[in-house]
Amino acid sequence: MMKVNYLRKIRNNQKAGLCLLCSFVLFANFLFAQKSNTGKGAFYTGVYPNVFRQAGYSQADIDAKVNKAYTDLFEGPNKIYFEVEDSLGYVSDIKNKDVRTEGMSYGMMVAVQLNKKDVFDRIWRFSKKYLQHKEGPREGYFAWSFNPQTMKQNSPGTASDGELYYVTALLFASNRWGNKTGINYYGEARHILDAMWKKDGTGGIHNIINTEHKQISFTPEYNNYKWTDPSYHLPAFFEVWAMYAKDGHEQFYKDCADTSRAYLHRACHPVTGLNYDYAEFSGEAHIAPWMPAGFRYDSWRVPMNIAMDYYWFGKDKEWQRDYAKRLQTFFRSKGIDTFEDQFNPDGSRPDSILQAGGFKKLRHSLGLVSTVASTEIIYNSNKKFDFVHALWNNKLAPYEDGYFDPYYDGLLYLFSLMHLSGKYQIIQSQTH
Numbered sequence: 001m002m003k004v005n006y007l008r009k010i011r012n013n014q015k016a017g018l019c020l021l022c023s024f025v026l027f028a029n030f031l032f033a034q035k036s037n038t039g040k041g042a043f044y045t046g047v048y049p050n051v052f053r054q055a056g057y058s059q060a061d062i063d064a065k066v067n068k069a070y071t072d073l074f075e076g077p078n079k080i081y082f083e084v085e086d087s088l089g090y091v092s093d094i095k096n097k098d099v100r101t102e103g104m105s106y107g108m109m110v111a112v113q114l115n116k117k118d119v120f121d122r123i124w125r126f127s128k129k130y131l132q133h134k135e136g137p138r139e140g141y142f143a144w145s146f147n148p149q150t151m152k153q154n155s156p157g158t159a160s161d162g163e164l165y166y167v168t169a170l171l172f173a174s175n176r177w178g179n180k181t182g183i184n185y186y187g188e189a190r191h192i193l194d195a196m197w198k199k200d201g202t203g204g205i206h207n208i209i210n211t212e213h214k215q216i217s218f219t220p221e222y223n224n225y226k227w228t229d230p231s232y233h234l235p236a237f238f239e240v241w242a243m244y245a246k247d248g249h250e251q252f253y254k255d256c257a258d259t260s261r262a263y264l265h266r267a268c269h270p271v272t273g274l275n276y277d278y279a280e281f282s283g284e285a286h287i288a289p290w291m292p293a294g295f296r297y298d299s300w301r302v303p304m305n306i307a308m309d310y311y312w313f314g315k316d317k318e319w320q321r322d323y324a325k326r327l328q329t330f331f332r333s334k335g336i337d338t339f340e341d342q343f344n345p346d347g348s349r350p351d352s353i354l355q356a357g358g359f360k361k362l363r364h365s366l367g368l369v370s371t372v373a374s375t376e377i378i379y380n381s382n383k384k385f386d387f388v389h390a391l392w393n394n395k396l397a398p399y400e401d402g403y404f405d406p407y408y409d410g411l412l413y414l415f416s417l418m419h420l421s422g423k424y425q426i427i428q429s430q431t432h
């Protein structure tokens with residue numbers, strides 16, 4: 001009898017313990033839900049949406065998907081990343097046979113997000129040695145295009161988005177790894193920013209941000225300082241500068257973030273959500289001799305940039321939800337598995353088709369498929385995650401006609417996988 005009572009007591013204790021554990025789990029889930037439903041961005045909540053999990057994929061499969069995309073681009077037979085000399089590395093636009101600050105700074109952002117310190121350091125050391133100007137009016141800025149065969153700059157000029165990504169990636173590296181492991185990441189970010197603020201138009205070189213309009217310029221050189229590229233508008237990055245640059249221009253960077261959000265309202269079509277590749281500070285088309293007006297390759301980045309600002313900071317959610325709804329409605333009308341990659345902002349087919357990699361053809365491009373899918377972080381009307389599933393079922397591979405772009409398609413693909421899996425985060429200072 002005593003044995004029976006003893007066993008009954010054990011079972012009762014086990015039940016009580018199980019109930020206590022269940023209560024704890026339920027309470028933890030409640031707290032998580034409360035935290036994630038505050039309406040604030042991930043910077044405030046610490047909660048980064050994993051849309052792939054919401055769409056039904058396992059964490060193991062998600063991790064494998066991101067890891068494969070990274071391996072394909074940085075280590076595989078069709079890689080875009082190459083290590084040279086003793087401690088340098090570069091990212092190459094394979095189809096154009098050059099090294100661009102766009103890809104170099106993207107590579108650094110991928111590396112710091114995925115904690116690939118050696119890759120980050122190699123790309124930075126190459127950038128500093130071969131691309132960054134050491135003197136003259138461009139001092140501190142980078143040559144946007146470099147020939148890895150001749151090891152010479154193709155052009156000394158600067159593309160403003162490269163500097164934007166370089167600074168942000170360096171600030172994140174400082175926060176993640178500190179500044180005493182061989183590279184003073186914060187010091188390097190400040191060197192770029194301090195040099196930027198010294199530009200006064202001498203030699204035709206300006207701040208990368210048009211200080212009158214508080215908008216990023218297409219380039220900081222001559223008349224290119226007076227117009228912009230909508231895909232360069234990353235309000236989330238300016239918020240990061242305001243927090244971590246600590247260079248005395250914090251309020252200016254906050255103003256730039258708010259100005260970029262307001263600018264995107266004007267630049268994106270009120271029905272389709274599409275925008276021009278190049279635009280005036282008003283949002284109207286800027287006609288360049290080499291670029292007929294339209295929604296083209298640069299424009300593909302805008303949906304991803306808006307999605308990032310939405311879930312990082314959440315300061316313009318109402319408009320961003322409406323934007324995502326409009327954009328998804330437009331691309332759904334063109335067929336989720338068939339929509340093409342160049343349009344007029346009103347959704348009509350452009351008269352002129354841009355060439356890429358020797359091909360002049362409209363196609364269902366992986367880069368655009370990827371960034372449109374990222375907007376399901378913002379808006380998901382039917383809970384079917386159809387754009388997300390379309391991306392998941394796509395892959396980085398040559399098209400039927402032989403065209404293959406692991407550089408631009410591939411980097412937008414990897415970035416979007418990172419956004420949709422919660423792996424693209426604000427890397428905060430350990431002292432924050």
